[in-house]
Amino acid sequence: MLFLQGGATQQFSMIPITLLRNTGREAEYLQTGYWGKKAIVEAEKEGKVKTLWSGQADGYKRLPDDAELSFSEQAAYLHYASNETVEGLQFHRVLGPDSVPRVCDMSSDFLSRPVDADRFSIIYAHAQKNIGPAGVTVVLIKKSLLDSAQEQPNLPSFLDYRNHVATHSNYNTPPVFAIYVTLLVTRWIKDVVGGLENMENINHRKAELLYQAIDDSQGFYQGWSRKEDRSYMNATFNLTTPELEQRFLQEAAQAGFSGLDGHRSLGGVRASLYNGLTVPAVEQLLDFMSTFERKHR
Numbered sequence: 001m002l003f004l005q006g007g008a009t010q011q012f013s014m015i016p017i018t019l020l021r022n023t024g025r026e027a028e029y030l031q032t033g034y035w036g037k038k039a040i041v042e043a044e045k046e047g048k049v050k051t052l053w054s055g056q057a058d059g060y061k062r063l064p065d066d067a068e069l070s071f072s073e074q075a076a077y078l079h080y081a082s083n084e085t086v087e088g089l090q091f092h093r094v095l096g097p098d099s100v101p102r103v104c105d106m107s108s109d110f111l112s113r114p115v116d117a118d119r120f121s122i123i124y125a126h127a128q129k130n131i132g133p134a135g136v137t138v139v140l141i142k143k144s145l146l147d148s149a150q151e152q153p154n155l156p157s158f159l160d161y162r163n164h165v166a167t168h169s170n171y172n173t174p175p176v177f178a179i180y181v182t183l184l185v186t187r188w189i190k191d192v193v194g195g196l197e198n199m200e201n202i203n204h205r206k207a208e209l210l211y212q213a214i215d216d217s218q219g220f221y222q223g224w225s226r227k228e229d230r231s232y233m234n235a236t237f238n239l240t241t242p243e244l245e246q247r248f249l250q251e252a253a254q255a256g257f258s259g260l261d262g263h264r265s266l267g268g269v270r271a272s273l274y275n276g277l278t279v280p281a282v283e284q285l286l287d288f289m290s291t292f293e294r295k296h297r
């Protein structure tokens with residue numbers, strides 16, 4: 001387990017540099033949204049990439065069903081994002097064959113629920129959603145994968161996982177404060193929340209309250225993603241017109257709610273429900289939403 005810098009974005013490159021560059025093999029990627037696509041762009045600089053499935057033509061409103069996915073047992077690795085932060089799409093299952101290294105960007109749902117970590121060869125997640133402040137990125141990597149990775153000549157030392165493993169994440173000055181806060185958050189999850197199962201239950205409760213309100217609004221609020229792929233972390237929705245959306249965001253800001261604007265690439269409204277957000281905070285948002293609906297319907 002490594003504490004690195006460079007964000008999840010640096011992992012988009014470090015992974016294919018380590019597992020794809022100069023191998024002549026092909027890696028399989030899922031293009032499920034804004035971040036999945038960014039990972040593909042970087043991997044393509046390092047070697048052959050097969051986009052196994054893309055939701056781009058549908059505007060990234062849903063994730064693939066199993067029947068749409070045909071994995072190769074020969075792939076160098078399989079990469080996907082467990083939660084697409086921008087669109088609000090989350091996989092509620094583990095993908096791919098166990099015989100192929102499974103690599104997952106869990107930046108926006110790591111430690112929000114239990115995960116069968118053994119089934120993944122690499123899990124990476126920046127801290128700044130659920131586990132701490134920006135500045136540190138957690139990377140869980142199977143040592144056997146590093147042992148078997150092709151030697152990359154002239155690789156900058158900082159981009160070589162082995163150097164970080166050998167020095168216990170102390171290869172250069174580590175972001176000590178961010179790592180320390182991550183320690184406090186993991187203690188809080190364990191000792192105060194009572195573990196990841198409880199954390200997941202709380203996160204589900206928050207999301208279910210919000211999605212219920214969206215679904216009960218008879219089209220006044222419209223959920224972005226297909227119901228079965230909805231994210232427990234990022235609830236994305238629209239109102240009936242862009243003008244009404246702007247009004248909603250303005251009045252919400254006046255009422256003291258921040259960070260509800262959708263990502264700049266998508267617009268709309270996004271309520272992020274990360275570990276740090278409480279159930280009462282969601283209830284306050286629901287009160288605001290129902291008052292706004294009564295006023296503007």
Ligand SMILES: Cc1ncc(COP(=O)(O)O)c(C=O)c1O
Nearest residue numbers: 007008009035085105107108126
């Ligand atoms: C799923 C996901 N992957 C990658 C990134 C990029 O992370 P960073 O800004 O730490 O490089 C983000 C950013 O929000 C994200 O949500």
